[in-house]
Amino acid sequence: MNIEKLIRDVPDFPKKGIVFKDVTPLLANRKALVQCADQLAALSPNDIKIDKVIGIEARGFILGGMIAERLGAGFVPVRKKGKLPSEVISKKYGLEYGEDTLQIHTDAIVAGEHILIHDDVLATGGTASAVCQLVEELGGIVVQCNFIMELDFLKGRDHLITNVASLINY
Numbered sequence: 001m002n003i004e005k006l007i008r009d010v011p012d013f014p015k016k017g018i019v020f021k022d023v024t025p026l027l028a029n030r031k032a033l034v035q036c037a038d039q040l041a042a043l044s045p046n047d048i049k050i051d052k053v054i055g056i057e058a059r060g061f062i063l064g065g066m067i068a069e070r071l072g073a074g075f076v077p078v079r080k081k082g083k084l085p086s087e088v089i090s091k092k093y094g095l096e097y098g099e100d101t102l103q104i105h106t107d108a109i110v111a112g113e114h115i116l117i118h119d120d121v122l123a124t125g126g127t128a129s130a131v132c133q134l135v136e137e138l139g140g141i142v143v144q145c146n147f148i149m150e151l152d153f154l155k156g157r158d159h160l161i162t163n164v165a166s167l168i169n170y
């Protein structure tokens with residue numbers, strides 16, 4: 001089925017001038033959800049065993065968990081500042097409509113592990129790039145960053161030195 005039809009444009013959210021790509025209709029459709037998870041898992045390079053999938057808060061959690069299950073990998077959340085309970089490392093970052101700080105538990109990744117990072121949208125790349133840096137600080141190897149969609153005109157791909165894959169390009 002055509003998952004693109006289930007992504008809704010919301011003008012002027014969360015700020016004037018931003019066209020927000022809303023994935024909630026896609027997530028609510030049982031066939032689209034499964035198809036999306038299957039296709040994202042299939043994007044992962046099949047010659048490297050993924051140890052852990054990272055989902056980026058909040059919209060990266062849903063399909064990140066489904067991809068981890070399909071790849072037989074663990075799941076690691078990267079969260080906004082102040083949400084993870086144990087010892088963390090942090091990275092400040094800028095995104096299409098603001099800035100924030102992301103955190104990961106220091107014991108979430110063992111040095112040398114192969115990591116796949118998932119999020120719903122690649123826009124400027126600020127968010128995904130910060131997560132790559134967190135993974136590398138812990139000694140993880142980023143195998144791929146994958147996304148439901150990529151906003152090509154914001155050139156997020158240029159900020160990521162790793163393999164980048166997405167299901168839809170705008």
Ligand SMILES: O=P(O)(O)OC[C@H]1O[C@H](OP(=O)(O)OP(=O)(O)O)[C@H](O)[C@@H]1O
Nearest residue numbers: 057058059095096122123124125126127
């Ligand atoms: O490529 P960038 O310009 O960095 O933008 C992409 C990020 O923006 C959105 O998250 P948001 O910070 O809105 O958080 P949410 O998932 O909690 O709504 C999206 O889910 C990505 O994480």
Ligand SMILES: Nc1ncnc2[nH]cnc12
Nearest residue numbers: 019020021022096121123
């Ligand atoms: N235009 C957009 N729609 C949805 N999520 C985003 N994250 C950054 N830019 C976005």
